[in-house]
Amino acid sequence: MDSTAREDRKITCKECKQPFIFTAGEQAFYEEKQLHDPLRCKDCRDRRKAETRSQGN
Ligand SMILES: [Zn+2]
Structure with missing residues (x-):
């Protein structure tokens, strides 16, 4: 009955490689x-997001 229960997941950031x-x-x-x-x-x-905004490019 708890098939929809979710757990926190750890993902490694593609950019800074930090989990x-x-x-x-x-x-x-x-x-x-x-x-x-x-x-x-x-x-x-x-x-x-901040960089995209400031570059305007
Ligand atoms: Zn990161």
């Missing part, structure tokens, strides 16, 4: 939005 936690709550969110698993930790995602 980060993909929480059960985030997994549910990603599944709902039909997104694939994140490749980067939050820090790297935030950094990329």
Whole structure:
């Protein structure tokens, strides 16, 4: 009955190679939005977002 139960998963960030936690709550969110698993930790995602904005390229 608990086949939908999720556990926190550890993913290695593609960018900084540091492990980060993909929480059960985030997994549910990603599944709902039909997104694939994140490749980067939050820090790297935030950094990329900031860089993209400042470069305007
Ligand atoms: Zn990272």
